[in-house]
Amino acid sequence: MRKGPSWFNVVSITLGFVFLYLPILLLVVYSFNESRLVTVWAGFSTKWYGEMLRNQALMDAAWVTVRVALLSASVATVLGTLGAVTLTRFGRFPGRTMFSGMIYAPLVMPDVILGLSLLLMFVAVGLDRGFWTVVLAHTTFTMCYVAVVVQSRLVAFDRDLEEAAMDLGCPPMKTFFLITLPIILPAVVAGWMLAFTLSLDDLVIASFATGPGATTLPMKIYSQVRLGVTPEINAVSTVLIVIVTIGVIIASVTTKRQEVARQKAERMAAAAP
Amino acid sequence: MGQKTLGPVRRSFAPWLDPQAKPLIRFENVTKRFGDFVAVDDLSIDIYEREFFALLGPSGCGKTTLLRMLAGFETPTEGRILLDGKDVSRVPPYRRPVNMMFQSYALFPHMSVEANIAFGLKQDGMPKADIAARVEEMLKLVKLEQFAKRRPHQLSGGQRQRVALARSLAKRPRVLLLDEPLGALDKKLREATQFELTDLQQELGMTFVIVTHDQEEAMTVADRIAVMDHGKMVQVATPSEIYEQPASRYVADFIGDINMIEGRIEASGEGRTRFRSEALGLTADVLDATPIGVGETSWLAIRPEKVSVSHEPPADTSVNAVEGEVWDIGYLGDVSIYHVRLAGGKTIKATRANVTRLIERPITWDDKVWLSWSPDAALVLAA
Ligand SMILES: Nc1ncnc2c1ncn2[C@@H]1O[C@H](COP(=O)(O)OP(=O)(O)O)[C@@H](O)[C@H]1O
Numbered sequence: 001m002r003k004g005p006s007w008f009n010v011v012s013i014t015l016g017f018v019f020l021y022l023p024i025l026l027l028v029v030y031s032f033n034e035s036r037l038v039t040v041w042a043g044f045s046t047k048w049y050g051e052m053l054r055n056q057a058l059m060d061a062a063w064v065t066v067r068v069a070l071l072s073a074s075v076a077t078v079l080g081t082l083g084a085v086t087l088t089r090f091g092r093f094p095g096r097t098m099f100s101g102m103i104y105a106p107l108v109m110p111d112v113i114l115g116l117s118l119l120l121m122f123v124a125v126g127l128d129r130g131f132w133t134v135v136l137a138h139t140t141f142t143m144c145y146v147a148v149v150v151q152s153r154l155v156a157f158d159r160d161l162e163e164a165a166m167d168l169g170c171p172p173m174k175t176f177f178l179i180t181l182p183i184i185l186p187a188v189v190a191g192w193m194l195a196f197t198l199s200l201d202d203l204v205i206a207s208f209a210t211g212p213g214a215t216t217l218p219m220k221i222y223s224q225v226r227l228g229v230t231p232e233i234n235a236v237s238t239v240l241i242v243i244v245t246i247g248v249i250i251a252s253v254t255t256k257r258q259e260v261a262r263q264k265a266e267r268m269a270a271a272a273p
Numbered sequence: 274m275g276q277k278t279l280g281p282v283r284r285s286f287a288p289w290l291d292p293q294a295k296p297l298i299r300f301e302n303v304t305k306r307f308g309d310f311v312a313v314d315d316l317s318i319d320i321y322e323r324e325f326f327a328l329l330g331p332s333g334c335g336k337t338t339l340l341r342m343l344a345g346f347e348t349p350t351e352g353r354i355l356l357d358g359k360d361v362s363r364v365p366p367y368r369r370p371v372n373m374m375f376q377s378y379a380l381f382p383h384m385s386v387e388a389n390i391a392f393g394l395k396q397d398g399m400p401k402a403d404i405a406a407r408v409e410e411m412l413k414l415v416k417l418e419q420f421a422k423r424r425p426h427q428l429s430g431g432q433r434q435r436v437a438l439a440r441s442l443a444k445r446p447r448v449l450l451l452d453e454p455l456g457a458l459d460k461k462l463r464e465a466t467q468f469e470l471t472d473l474q475q476e477l478g479m480t481f482v483i484v485t486h487d488q489e490e491a492m493t494v495a496d497r498i499a500v501m502d503h504g505k506m507v508q509v510a511t512p513s514e515i516y517e518q519p520a521s522r523y524v525a526d527f528i529g530d531i532n533m534i535e536g537r538i539e540a541s542g543e544g545r546t547r548f549r550s551e552a553l554g555l556t557a558d559v560l561d562a563t564p565i566g567v568g569e570t571s572w573l574a575i576r577p578e579k580v581s582v583s584h585e586p587p588a589d590t591s592v593n594a595v596e597g598e599v600w601d602i603g604y605l606g607d608v609s610i611y612h613v614r615l616a617g618g619k620t621i622k623a624t625r626a627n628v629t630r631l632i633e634r635p636i637t638w639d640d641k642v643w644l645s646w647s648p649d650a651a652l653v654l655a656a
């Protein structure tokens with residue numbers, strides 16, 4: 001039998017990757033274009049990166065976005081983790097099944113509906129829309145993602161570890177911080193990263209929840225693109241892509257490393273007498 | 274106090290016979306229900322200081338539940354648990370002077386061996402220097418000094434088991450609870466560890482309560498064994514009492530191998546009982562008075578190693594003897610088990626020690642043989 005991929009595999013993989021990455025590659029390449037015209041190559045230049053940094057409106061939007069993402073991801077991580085712990089831990093309480101089902105709802109709910117309902121609520125309670133309403137909206141929808149990620153780790157968590165800690169004299173709250181949290185930390189961090197990136201590139205929900213003076217980067221890019229794509233936008237987008245890529249690579253490399261180190265140690269231990 | 278003095282002390286160790294002795298642990302009519310399911314059923318036991326006590330029973334009979342109630346992870350639905358005379362039924366696990374070694378070991382994966390052992394001591398707010406000294410002492414006790422800095426996943430199964438043991442002993446608890454502590458080890462290591470456990474328990478002078486479904490393990494380590502069945506206590510006694518004087522057919526069957534013959538009591542009195550099985554044409558004299566009434570259905574129970582097999586009939590063939598044919602032989606190396614088929618179709622097992630190296634055994638398949646036993650070898654059971 002012939003080893004290695006068949007021509008069909010090669011073609012389908014190539015097509016898939018081209019389809020996925022060609023547009024991104026084009027965007028990155030054109031961010032280094034000398035010309036103001038996006039589609040005409042006129043030589044290599046980094047001038048648009050300089051322009052980008054000098055564009056105050058763009059920088060303001062970027063700063064808002066980063067603050068919103070940091071804040072909402074952090075709050076969502078705390079709330080999502082607590083929710084996951086409650087749903088996996090506190091046995092049966094009335095409505096538990098409904099709650100665990102409901103936590104998945106925002107994952108499949110269209111962003112438009114989520115955004116609209118949040119807007120309606122903000123109006124109903126008379127909240128002035130702006131920076132804080134965007135944070136609130138992002139916290140709400142990213143929290144569910146965090147809860148799902150953490151919950152999947154918690155179901156595989158060995159409850160004996162918590163009982164062992166309590167048996168050794170550690171009260172429940174302290175046990176959570178000394179035992180449970182350190183062990184599920186990779187999942188919590190992954191949840192935070194997910195929430196951060198989701199908040200970073202959300203356009204729809206932010207558009208509904210925002211008000212004067214709180215324009216996020218995706219909103220800014222979107223409004224500018226409607227007037228025509230500029231290489232400046234390509235430059236901002238490239239920076240965003242680089243940030244997200246670095247984040248993803250760091251996350252996957254560290255988890256991979258841990259896994260490999262653990263497996264190696266386990267093999268050595270098994271060989272030991 | 275050296276270990277030497279403990280030997281003789283040990284041999285006379287039987288506080289359960291002393292009516293003055295106060296139990297360290299007392300289960301008082303304890304019942305535990307999960308919904309409708311009764312896991313532990315109106316159970317009472319006394320466990321004494323420095324005792325090595327085993328809870329033995331088949332899987333699902335409620336042993337772990339009983340242990341978890343003692344550790345504080347479950348509260349009894351009914352009844353009380355007393356520790357040192359105080360009711361601890363509702364005291365949370367982190368406030369009980371009791372430590373448990375988990376079946377899964379439950380070692381903290383993100384901490385070194387050292388930190389695992391120190392964990393309980395830190396919770397007590399012990400000074401740092403004392404913690405270090407105690408950890409070192411514990412590592413020495415379980416012979417893991419050179420593994421102090423390792424993480425649990427860098428250890429073999431046997432080493433992990435010893436870390437778990439050291440961790441649960443570090444706080445010098447009043448009682449150490451062990452839930453199937455050796456279940457994950459292979460047979461050789463398990464046997465060696467059983468003896469280490471008993472040595473350790475005597476050296477530390479602590480009270481151990483062990484849960485196991487392995488009767489050999491219970492017999493090896495324990496001062497007394499409690500045999501459980503469906504949440505009920507069936508018999509509590511020393512290993513030899515359990516083996517030689519089981520209280521019921523359930524206990525007799527669960528502990529070791531035993532032949533059980535159905536019949537009736539023919540006569541009873543003056544420390545003797547006469548038993549008769551019409552079906553097998555067998556009459557037995559048992560050196561024991563029985564509370565079972567004459568004529569009632571009962572069972573003659575006799576262990577295979579107490580039945581002798583020979584070609585020649587015994588002097589008196591009318592009692593404690595029966596003829597049969599060798600049906601099968603199980604060769605186990607140290608002993609051989611003879612399955613002897615009686616005229617009534619019943620098979621009786623008899624073991625013979627293989628005292629010579631002869632491959633060809635004097636008694637072999639299809640031989641006509643006599644089975645016989647002495648009056649103090651068998652006992653009569655009612656149910
Ligand atoms: N938390 C629980 N909820 C419901 N049933 C339980 C629970 N814990 C144990 N049981 C049931 O109680 C019975 C006894 O369990 P356990 O004490 O673990 O038995 P053992 O240790 O003797 O094998 C089992 O049938 C088990 O299914």
Ligand SMILES: [Mg+2]
Nearest residue numbers: 333336337453
């Ligand atoms: Mg069990």
